Amino acid sequence: MLDLFSDMELTAALMLGLALFFVLAYEFINGFHDTANAVATVIYTKAMPAHLAVIGSGIFNFLGVMLGGLGVAYAIVHLLPVDLLLNVGVGHGLYMVYALLAAAIIWNLGTWYLGIPASSSHTLIGSIMGVGIANALMNNQYWLSGINTKKAIDILLSLLISPTVGLVMAGLMLLALKKWRPDSRMHMTPEERKNTDGKKHPPFWTRTTLIASAMGMSFAHGSNDGQKGIGLLMLVLIGLAPAKFALDIESTSYQIERTVDAAKHMGEFYESNRDRLNGSLDLSYNSDHPLPVLFKCESASTLPAISTLVEKLNSVKSYESLSGEDRRVVRRILLCLDDTAKKASKLDILSKKEKADLDRLRKDLSATTEYAPQWVIVAVALALGLGTMVGWKRIVLTVGEKIGNKGMTYSQGNAAQLTAAAAIGVASWTGMPVSTTHILSSAVAGTMIANKSGLQGGTVKSIVIAWVLTLPATMLLSGGLFWAASVLFA
Incomplete structure (x- = not known):
């Protein structure tokens, strides 16, 4: 303390x-x-x-x-x-x-x-x-x-x-x-x-x-x-x-790997279902905005944000190795990825299995942000x-x-x-x-x-x-x- x-x-x-x-x-x-x-x-x-x-x-x-x-x-x-x-x-x-x-x-x-x-x-x-x-x-x-x-x-x-x-x-x-x-x-x-x-x-x-x-x-x-x-x-x-406190510094390398894997799986899901989801979620890949904007999570930033997250956490074994600013950025990305997944899991066009998969991925995403x-x-x-x-x-x-x-x-x-x-x-x-x-x-x-x-x-x-x-x-x-x-x- x-x-x-x-x-x-x-x-x-x-x-x-x-x-x-x-x-x-x-x-x-x-x-x-x-x-x-x-x-x-x-x-x-x-x-x-x-x-x-x-x-x-x-x-x-x-x-x-x-x-x-x-x-x-x-x-x-x-x-x-x-x-x-x-x-x-x-x-x-x-x-x-x-x-x-x-x-x-x-x-x-x-x-x-x-x-x-x-x-x-x-x-x-x-x-x-x-x-x-x-x-x-x-x-x-x-x-x-x-x-x-x-x-x-x-x-x-x-x-x-x-x-x-x-x-x-x-x-x-x-x-x-x-x-x-x-x-x-x-x-x-x-x-x-x-x-x-x-x-x-x-x-x-x-x-x-x-x-x-x-x-x-x-x-x-x-x-x-x-x-x-x-x-x-x-x-x-x-x-x-x-x-x-943006991230749980005590997170293990396994928990961080699960977070990265969850983000990758989400990216793959959005990529393969982009045409089906685009009527409800704007998943257009905008490389000019690789991070969520201030005060707002936009679905259009989802795919570039996933790429940024994977890049920042590549080979990271402990959050202590990240700078304070990078921890804040990672938290912002995780919160907005969770927000997009939450919106997607409520769409009627997805099957029950797909919604359940997204909910499981959301739990892995939030494992290192929802802590005390x-x-x-x-x-x-x-x-x-x-x-x-x-x-x-x-x-x-x-x-x-x-x-x-x-x-x-x-x-x-x-x-x-x-x-x-x-x-x-x-x-x-x-x-x-x-x-x-x-x-x-x-x-x-x-x-x-x-x-x-x-x-x-x-x-x-x-x-x-x-x-x-x-x-x-x-x-x-x-x-x-x-x-x-x-x-x-x-």
Whole structure:
């Protein structure tokens, strides 16, 4: 990690260090902002003492980050066209990073202070989209060119659909538990249990399941939200220190050879199918433009770019042997080759086998660009894990008592947690960022409806308003901060 600042001017190194600090601060805040989502039910139902619950949650959040992979991380990175970041100046890139981080931190702290279970995922995604759109407008480009619209739509759909799934599935699970064991004490609230037999803890097996599902949800939260922190940190490093992070320096010679072979096979495929593809993709060989142009990937540059890539990586055994500028060029080429292959794989004129082949080649192409150094993963895991251990009290009461008109029963807590943990786990496995907050809040609401407990209009209204306002508010806030910084410090 210390090598990160070598060969950098003191001012640039200090600014980069500050940017990394803010990223980890955001992840720390994300930890205590979202802690209650994992421990609210287990604390409210008195299945675990609060101090043990948050420590356990912190540990499992840490493990979730360490073992969760990078699928969600690069869904966040690809929300912005990454070549845009590779082609902005260091000062411009810093303004972008500081603006999106400031917007995310301000909104997270504000909603946490008010005790509203708002989404850190919405907050981060809105902040990234805001600076991307602002950057496009400031460069007199079409506003949507500042973001990866396809990726943004996929992410927004996942954020929209997942709470609905949580609400329905948790409600159905509660109904199944009530039908299976209608007279069980697991259908009591903590207060009812205390008044009935004087015990404050849930029944043994119910308590065991509550604890297990809370830790499972913490792990799922770490694997999803922690990856968002990794993606944000990589966004900073790629944008502000591209010479060191444009490519995975630890790539083996075999991985580099696979990258070159994938590019060659793509070139052969395009050459042999050029006539068939030219109606949809312009694959005319333009030797005057052997590289992708700034801010844009053009299919006409695909074949000459492949030739340039093969030439640059010919006999290269390690990326360390390339200059910083060559690493940036190679990354730009790989990103644009992936972009062209992605467009080609969606054409109806290609067979399923041809599309599958292109998708496999895309994985080989991105093997040395979609990565994260181990220290990045550990740093984010520590920030999220430590943040998880503080700040939980404000939102626990909201989740336990203020969503429904009655307090939460043990079975409701189980149904909500199991559903949320499963939904978040599936999302992490498929590489889609989702909102832990909204999935759990919706799951709790689903159990309240199924239990005929009713919903508290004021709390539900606050949650819905936060859900609706988070994206536009953070987009405007981050975009406005980015514009102001660019104007004031240009």
